[in-house]
Amino acid sequence: MSAIEFDHVWYRYSSHQDYALKDVTVTIGKGEIVGVVGPNGAGKTTFAKHINGLLKPDKGLVKVLGRDTKDESVARLSRDVGIIFQNPHHQLFSETVSEEVLFGLKNFDVENPGLVAERVLEDFGLLQYREKPPLSLSGGEKKRLCIASAIAWDPKILVLDEPTVGQDLNNKRQLLDLIVSWSQRGKTAILVSHDMEFLWALNPRILVFSKGRILADGKVDVVFTDEEILHEASLRLPQLAELAAKLGWKNPPRTPSEAAKRILEVKGWPM
Amino acid sequence: MxxxxxxxxxxxxxxxxxxxxxxxxxxxxxxxxxxxxxxxxxxxxxxxxxxxxxxxxxxxxxxxxxxxxxxxxxxxxxxxxxxxxxxxxxxxxxxSPDELEQVLKWLRAPRDVVFAFTTAVRFVPVLMLDLSQIIAAQRSRGLEFEKGNPITRLRKLSPILVPMIVTALLRSNDLAEAIEVRGYGVSKRPTSIYELKxxxxxxxxxxxxxxxxxxxxxxxxx
Structure with a gap:
């Protein structure tokens, strides 16, 4: 059984004339990491909101872990689908950081919520702030808190909308490791992002959205090096892919240190 | 007209x-x-x-x-x-808010009052969008508005109201800074692109x- 299944999905917002999703068909397996890219207004967030039933398709079918989203409430689906939206201020409301994490845990009747909250806060480096108001944290910490509070109830699918916005290099690395280990536990991660470098390093399956349709679906190496697709979706070639193209390398490096190693090898310089 | x-x-x-x-x-x-x-x-x-x-x-x-x-x-x-x-x-x-601004200026209303009033009108759709996003975010964390007695339902409004107020305050602060750095208040009689005729x-x-x-x-x- 697949984790997520979109079958000829059409969706139109009542305030708009054009469809936001047009005949979207895609199947995402358990444990898969999928990057969703495309220009603003391409339908990425609309796609994400269908996964936990916040939006229901006008036409077509959305199945999450085998369940038709039309037959399920948002709360029931959210037990299995954790969504973290772009703006942390749309989510944070509790008096303390600890209570913010506990909110979801209590809603979903998770056992030992206090212990779980502490563990998650520790994992995200936020334990020292547990008694502080969430709004007193920095932008990056607020974002991490939002991710921590969704991961806390251990959903099977995680949807992250622009997770790298406001994150420094170290936090991005931590996030990358978290998503990889998440996937290794057989869980699915969907990342809606404009951060091409981050997606390049993560090496996920890529869905390119343009004007409500899926323009391309494939491995990051293939999609992100196809100039026609990148142009159509107003995307930029990741820097490492561009470097590899200019140097004529067949297999582009995934990280800057990998690129540096290869250059040193070619030049015969000591590492 | x-x-x-x-x-x-x-x-x-x-x-x-x-x-x-x-x-x-x-x-x-x-x-x-x-x-x-x-x-x-x-x-x-x-x-x-x-x-x-x-x-x-x-x-x-x-x-x-x-x-x-x-x-x-x-x-x-x-x-x-x-x-x-x-x-x-x-x-x-x-x-439109722009036209409203023109009318209020023509009525000789103080500039700050005109600006505050038209900005408030202009912000209604933005705040409505914020509200829908906040509701979506909290529903995604298991908040169910339909369940519980009236008191419980009232309590459930705090995850909506707090982010709503915070977002509105942050937005107004951003706006205040943005207009100040672009010279708001420097001239007592600023010129206007549009004139009513x-x-x-x-x-x-x-x-x-x-x-x-x-x-x-x-x-x-x-």
Whole structure:
């Protein structure tokens, strides 16, 4: 059984004339990491909101872990689908950081919520702030808190909308490791992002959205090096892919240190 | 049409909605409001906007009948209320915040008041968008508004209200900084790109409004 299944999905917002999703068909397996890219207004967030039933398709079918989203409430689906939206201020409301994490845990009747909250806060480096108001944290910490509070109830699918916005290099690395280990536990991660470098390093399956349709679906190496697709979706070639193209390398490096190693090898310089 | 003409029409309809207190005349003013809505092609939006007013209209009708007023009198009061609300809605539905700003400037309202008022109007759709995103974010964390007794449901509003207030405050702070760095308040009499000018069409509208006011005043007195 697949984790997520979109079958000829059409969706139109009542305030708009054009469809936001047009005949979207895609199947995402358990444990898969999928990057969703495309220009603003391409339908990425609309796609994400269908996964936990916040939006229901006008036409077509959305199945999450085998369940038709039309037959399920948002709360029931959210037990299995954790969504973290772009703006942390749309989510944070509790008096303390600890209570913010506990909110979801209590809603979903998770056992030992206090212990779980502490563990998650520790994992995200936020334990020292547990008694502080969430709004007193920095932008990056607020974002991490939002991710921590969704991961806390251990959903099977995680949807992250622009997770790298406001994150420094170290936090991005931590996030990358978290998503990889998440996937290794057989869980699915969907990342809606404009951060091409981050997606390049993560090496996920890529869905390119343009004007409500899926323009391309494939491995990051293939999609992100196809100039026609990148142009159509107003995307930029990741820097490492561009470097590899200019140097004529067949297999582009995934990280800057990998690129540096290869250059040193070619030049015969000591590492 | 010049926004000042629209304001004049709305003020006339509003004033006579308040002034009349018998059914045929109230119905006449309401018909004029509907006519204004039809001519400005906003009738559907106007009707949508009056859904909440409709609940209050029904409430006024029921309360007045319950406390012993006649059905005709109760109906008059209810339709009068609908007419008052709709006449102001006609103006706001046909006037953009920019036009509103121009009208207020023309009325010599203080600049800060004009800016605060038009910004508040401009921010309504933005805040509505924020509200829908906040509701989506909290529902995604398992918040169910449909469940529980009235007190529990009231408590469930805090995950919505707190982010809503915080977002609005942050936005207003950002805006304050953004306008300050672009020179807001430096000049006491800033220039304007747009200037309001009456066209022949506007003048003919004013003549019609004056004639209609005279006719309705005649109806009011006799």
């Amino acid at each position: 010049d926004p000042r003409c629209r304001l004049l029409i709305a003020l006339m309809l509003f004033a006579f909605s308040l002034a009349f207190l018998d059914l045929p005349k109230v119905v006449l003013v309401l018909a004029l409001v509907i006519l204004a809505g039809t001519l400005s092609k906003i009738l559907r939006r106007l009707a949508k906007l009056q859904i909440l007013t409709g609940i209050l209209v029904a409430f006024i009708l029921v309360i007045n009948i319950t406390i012993g007023y006649s059905v005709i009198y109760s109906l008059t009061l209810s339709l009068r209320f609908l007419s008052i609300v709709s006449s102001t809605s006609v103006f706001f539905l046909t006037t 009456f066209s022949k069409y506007d003048w003919s509208c004013i003549v019609i409004v004056v004639l209609a006011t005279a006719a309705l005043t005649f109806l009011l007195i006799y």
